[in-house]
Amino acid sequence: MVKEKRVQEHRLPDLEDVSGNVVMRMAPSPSGPLHLGHSRMAILNDEYVKRYGGRLILRIEDTNPDNIDPFAYTQIPRDLEWLGVDVSEVVIQSDRFDLYYNEARNLIKIGKAYVCHCKQQDFRDMKLKGLECPHRSNTIETNSSEFEEMIRGSFRPGTATLVVKTDLNHPNPSIRDWIAFRVVDANHPRTGKKYHAYPMMNFSVAVDDHYLGLTHVIRGKDHLNNTEKQKYVFQYNKWKLPVYYHYGLINIPETILKTSIIKKGIAEGKYSGWDDIRLGTLLALKRRGYSPAVIRRYWIESGLREIDADFSWEIFNAMNKEIIDSGAMRFWFVRDPVRVTVKSPLPLQSRAPYHPGRTELGYRKYDLGTEFTIFVQKEDWDKFDDGDVLRLKDLCVVVKSGNVGNFDHREVTKDHPLKIIHWCPQDSERFSVYKPDGTVDNGLLEPLALDYNGIAQFERYGYVNKTADEAFFLYR
């Protein structure tokens, strides 16, 4: 009697309160292209929209002009396309100032927002103590006219904010009266100096989430407090709340993700660009040869749970290998080469499959003659002493004698295993593999590989993404 195996399928849990189609969103700020960390929200949202049907809105949150890279407006949609995320609609917050202003006016009218002129530090101190700021009790008329002045640009930055009233006794000080608008004097990449009063994220997000008709919101745990703040706007307007999910924080080790650091590095010439393979941007991952499918699979497997976890490159790479291996042609790349002369009584020909599991793809064949030059890795060759017998992969068995390998009739069998090393023919060309740790491996690449583009496996070396001139190391 064999116990039936339980079949495991990694599937995201169902969403709550789904009636018909869902409307979801992802809301990156255009500070730069998307990186691995961002991809989680994109994939999760996309998966659910695909499951239930509905719409996925890309909302670009560009309400902080100091933190915008114009390149991001065009690159983010491209990153998403590469990920296979289907965006139904793109919304840019800097197009929607009028909406935010009107909603603010409304909040003022119902007595739920006021214009405050406190110094930043004073405002914070009073909140901490649960005290009311002197402007909190201003009349609706005063607040309305002062807000219009904020909009017109009558106030200098730091001298006026619009504050949403919540509860000064809220146990969490950060939830108490929070700032909804501030005065910004900056040149916005899209709107220039047209606007002076800028909405804060918590305000514009609440308004947009409502007007865009979101049914479900999935985002990181770092927004837990923001969600609480935003709920006040929904409550004051009697709007229906979306269902919120907050997934846990993922620590992605040994990876450079911070946009500010990357930007600085590019400016200083430390990195070649957003696609420098040392970075964790999607552009870099693409260049190294990762499949977008692995990113999707990894995040689906990680699920929606609120646990903080470490990102596992080990598992990520294993998943990617599974996806790419069958398409990865095998080639010989000889690092740190030494010249070896092979001598044989009869002409030799080598024959190595492009893929050992897919022999229908054919073989790499070289006619070599009776005495010819090959290159092997110094590290390999040095492991043998004169008189040692070894196998040159897919070629022949030789006996080492200095820098000569003499043909030998012995075979590799189960009872007599021989060490097998790879090699490349005389007319191989110099080739470099760039690694994500910033180092470069120089060597020789076999002629039949030179025109190949795409994911390859350099035998006994590792998987790489090869272009005409160079290759980027993926992993072993």
Next chain:
RNA sequence: GCUCCGAUGGUGUAGUCCGGCCAAGCAUUUCGGCCUUUCAAGCCGACGACCCGGGUCCAAAUCCCGGUCGGAGCACCA
């Protein structure tokens, strides 16, 4: 400090809501074996976990209480 959240093998997760089919599944790593003219891939097998202490119950990974540990937030950033 305050508020909130979480805790399943080395790692990532399933199961927890509605207690029993869980002497805990899957993946990865490691180690064996098979196959193989790559230290690749594939196949087979093994090792390995319910944070601690109480409680409820016939029965707890699952419910309750208390600890411990970890994380996030506490900006005129998003």
